[in-house]
Structure formats: structure tokens, C-alpha cells
Amino acid sequence: MVAAIPALIVGQFVMVLIMTMTPLHMKMHGHGLAAVGLVLSAHTFGMFALSPISGRLTDRFGSPLVIFGGFAVLVTSAVMSAVAPAEGGVVLFFALFLLGWGWNLGFVAGSALLTSGLSLLERTRVQGLADALIWSTAAVASLGSGVMLAAAGYASLGILGAALILGPIWILYRRWDHLGATSAH
Numbered sequence: 098m099v100a101a102i103p104a105l106i107v108g109q110f111v112m113v114l115i116m117t118m119t120p121l122h123m124k125m126h127g128h129g130l131a132a133v134g135l136v137l138s139a140h141t142f143g144m145f146a147l148s149p150i151s152g153r154l155t156d157r158f159g160s161p162l163v164i165f166g167g168f169a170v171l172v173t174s175a176v177m178s179a180v181a182p183a184e185g186g187v188v189l190f191f192a193l194f195l196l197g198w199g200w201n202l203g204f205v206a207g208s209a210l211l212t213s214g215l216s217l218l219e220r221t222r223v224q225g226l227a228d229a230l231i232w233s234t235a236a237v238a239s240l241g242s243g244v245m246l247a248a249a250g251y252a253s254l255g256i257l258g259a260a261l262i263l264g265p266i267w268i269l270y271r272r273w274d275h276l277g278a279t280s281a282h
Contacts (some may be wrong), residue, residue: 100272101211102227103265104164108203109231111171111258112196113238114245115178116140119193121243122251126183136186136193143197151205160210161269161276167202168266170195172259179255210276 119140120133155163174195181188211227212220245253269276 098211098223100161100164100265100269100276101207102230103268104168104203105207105211105227105231106234107261107265108167108171108200108207110234110238111175111261112144112200113235114242114258115175115196115254116193117239118242118246118251118254119178119189121246122183123186123189128186132186136190139190140193140197143194143199144201145197147198147201148205151202154202155206155209159276160206160213161273163206164203164210164269165266167199167204167206168262170199170202172199172262174199175255175258175262177255179252179259 116137119136123133123136151163151167154166174192177188177192177195181192208224211223215223242254245257
């Protein structure tokens, strides 16, 4: 639980931070609604369509390794978002797809890690607490992303997102042996 909750919270925060302002950023730089729709469709596809793959990867390699993989994808997408040229809808298309898929990997594997080894009653309580923290954090990210966009620009969202992922990576790394990360679950 100590590793799962920060992974879930930060993954959600980073995804919402970047995703929320991407349509506004694109419109501000002359992209039409069709381009915005394509980018958000790629993002949504990454978030949900690949869930069966994320679940199979988690079963095969274990939650900690898949969370690490999800974070690697999130960092890649955050950096791509930060360096995407204003006219570069193609870069944002791939960045937002990866943002969705990185979130999905972390969310599926993090949820499995969060509830592993708990009774049904404990799972319900822990999942409820985690959901409250995750969605509260998402609200902060959504509100804060507009302020950051106005104050520091779109690239700052990607830079902050990439930097925030370091915390849960450190926690996972420090707890690696305790999590049984050397074998699949």
C-alpha cells in the first residue's frame, strides 16, 4: 500500500495535469477542433483500450515492474509534451496516446498492488481511501494546470509531470524487495 498509493496518485496527477490543458494549448496555436479531437481520441484510446494488455503484463511481470514501465511511458510522454512544437499536432498525438497508456499501466498495476493480500473488507476500505486521494489530487491537478499554463506555459506542465514521477519511482525502488518485485504475482 505504501508504494501503490503514491504511484496511483502521481500517475493520475501527471495525466490530468497535461491532458487538461492540451486542447486549450492546441487551440491557442491554431489547431482546429478536428486535430484536438484526434489527439484526445488517441489519449482516450491509450487510457482504456489497452487495459487487457496492461492486466496481462501485470499478471506476467508483477505490479512493481509494470508500474515502473508505466512511469517510463509517462515520463516519455511528459517530455514529448514539453518539447512538442506549437504547430506539432503529430508529436502531441503520440505524446497524449503515451500519456494515456502510461497512466493505464500504472493504474492497472497500482490497483492490483494496492489490493493484493487484503481481505474483501480491507480492500473496500483501502480502495475507497485511495479513490478519495486520487480524485482529490486530480481536481488539484486540473485546477492548477490552468494556472501553470497561464503563468509558465504548456512546456512547464510536461516538465513538472516528469519531475513528479521521481518520487514514486524512489518509493518503489526502496521497497522493491519487500514487494516481491523479483517474481510475477
